[in-house]
Amino acid sequence: MRTYSLIISFLLFCLSGHAQVTEPSRQPWYVPEHAVLQTAGGIGMIAGGVGYALGAHRRFDADVLIGYVPGTYTGDRAFGIFTLKGTYSPFTLPVDTHWQIKPLAIGALINYTPSQMLNRSRDDKYSYKNYYWWGSTVRLGAFLGGRVGYGFNTRTGRKRVASAYYELGTNDLYFVSLLTNTKGLALGQILTLGLGVKVDF
């Protein structure tokens, strides 16, 4: 028992010592780096979530969001929409010491709307093969966008960025509609706009 206490004490000592030598901003890998809040873009009237900035130059954002669409917009009960999103921003243009612009963002997302209101299309309802080839609850999306960020230091000296972004995109079903109607549909008719903010923790 005494030995066990000693080991625990030693581990605690090591951990605290380790914490002292590490940069204060360093978090365990699984702790999200930023919070995100978005409206529209097909993922909710309001969608909130967290994400990570990945890669050597932190050009790749991976976000997970939960969106809410109130019943006023669905005809009955509210929708919850679960979204995974990846965004690649290859360029960062510093404007001054605080402001920065990411003029181009390329991204893709997948979302799931597990609402009972959605009549499922893949219940093998129809005997002919691939009659309903899409799923009514899962959507794939792609978008182009941009982002404006403001960098600042916290009182502990950690550097944080708050940014606002837009995403002009579409989903798989709209895109398929455009593909088969090159004359009757215009690109502008299949677009959706998403607006959001991201703040580093």
Add this chain to the structure above:
Amino acid sequence: MQVSGLLGMCALSSCGLLEFSPNQTLVPAAERQLTTQNLIRLTSRPKQESDTLRFVFIGDCQRFYDEAEDFVASVNQQRKIDFVIIAGDISDFGLVREMRWIHHRLRKLNVPYLTVIGNHDEVGNGRAVYESVFGPLNYSFVYGGTKFICLDTNGREYGFQGQVPDLGWLGKQLADTANTRRSIVLCHVPPTDEDFDPNLVQPYARTIRSSRQLVFHLSGHIHRFTNGQPFHDSVQYLTAYNFRKRHYNILSVWGRRKFNLETVAYAPAL
């Protein structure tokens, strides 16, 4: 404040860009309850029972936007058309944007158009979307002494539970012949199709047969024109071309149960 915020959002989303979900139902007020809107337009041009009624019959415009524009151009060149009937499958995926895309083309018709819900319009949140954009799934109207009974026959979308089509409602509508001389039934899935509730095929045909003033039964779904008496009971069942076929029918109805059928081909605009 919250209400004005919501209204502001609504105004922004009316341009279509700010979309909360592709399955949302809300549309600008001008594009809501189109069945009622079209019926108001139709009845503003009253027609005598003794006049010949003439209307366009086509179905399944789902994801055929190129063709929709050519269809409108062709119908607008026809003379003495009272209205257009779309026998279901307005959309392919049951999405509000699809129904609006079709409406934005069909609203250029010189005459009103009326629809019935198709199986594709019931996928996803389609039923609620159809109710928001067009109106009730089962409805009837009277024009020129003719009663049109439009109903949901997409039984497979309800898992063949024996509730769709609503035979009780259909029977009542067929029995109520006050101030009408003729009746016409319009639906999407014809009773001869495997997507019609198999347990209701014979009861449905019996109900249809019970009408003494039925001119014919109209439906879509199979994407081709057919005209026959599949139940060998003297009841004429017609199915419509889909938009892809670039053909439509003009049906003229007069007298007690007389009708004439024309077929029109429409070419792509040059």
